[in-house]
Amino acid sequence: MSTIWVQYGTQGRTMAKELLSGAGAQELLSRGMKVGLKPNLVLSKPSASGATTDPQVTAGIIEFLQDHGIADITIMESSWVGDSTKRAFEACGYNDIQKQYGVNLLDLKRDRTATFDVDGIALTLCRAPLEVDLLINVPVLKAHCQTKITCALKNLKGCIPDSEKRRYHTMGLHTPIAALNKALPQHLIVVDGIIGDLTFEEGGTPVQMGRVMAGRDPVAIDSYCAELLGYQPEDIDYIPLAQSMGVGSFYTQVIERNQGKGQSLQSVPITRRFQHRISEDQACSSCLGSLLHALQRASENGSPLPDAVVIGQGFQARTGSALGIGRCTKGYSPHVPGCPPSAADILRTIKEHCS
């Protein structure tokens, strides 16, 4: 249950199909079942903004399901309180997905509700996600200004009515998010980690992370994804809380189905505030994304930042005293191993060597 599968690249449709096949997702399927897909369409911005689930990742999941005989597929979402789900479906490319694959789109803002008692907490949920045979959660890997990260566990907040979303904020978010995941079972998670956001859930500072990830346990997924964004799982209160409520457990195994190496050499501008510190030569987007998240977390914590950082395949045969990121810079000291390294590993090295 606590295994994570990872597929590197940028082509969401083919990556999602290969990942699901490699993760054995076909074992979960049987003909005639009703399947719900819950992407993150928090607002009306395309996935390139870093805010929403890439429709191509969703398309790959749908193709995988249809290839295995699943006909009853519904994409379900309720955008945040300030936006219309209908507008988000259109802006994020999901109306086109509906037409192309003949699947249903459901605005959960219009759904019926049911109320549950979860460990003494009364929660009201939309009914449709509870009534499918298989719920596939398709979150985006991104940072969040209040809860630090948002990924699998928090994405289910799109399965509650708007009045509950407001109430969760008055309850401090973490406890109701953990309890929500106990009330609403999810059977499979496919994380869109192709482009996420450096700081906010509404996008605007997109970071290419160049991967999709799958697993069956949202606590395992979020504990792994926290490290990818430069945190420890315990830093995100709702992750250990969900574990203590029996939702799942921290990840124990990561299976990388291909190499990050050479996948999508970076083509997006490096965030301007870090630009002068970074020498980049043929860096993969997954590596550069980890570095940007680590520098952002270090600066949020008030940690000193390294003056000089080198990253990319162009540094493979070179040596020096700048901070080297990834296996390509093993001639540098200090150096963070990995291909790509996680932001948590880079942050640890920054704290050890830059104080």
Ligand code: SF4
């Ligand atoms: S270590 Fe080198 S090859 Fe590996 S992800 Fe980083 S830049 Fe790419």
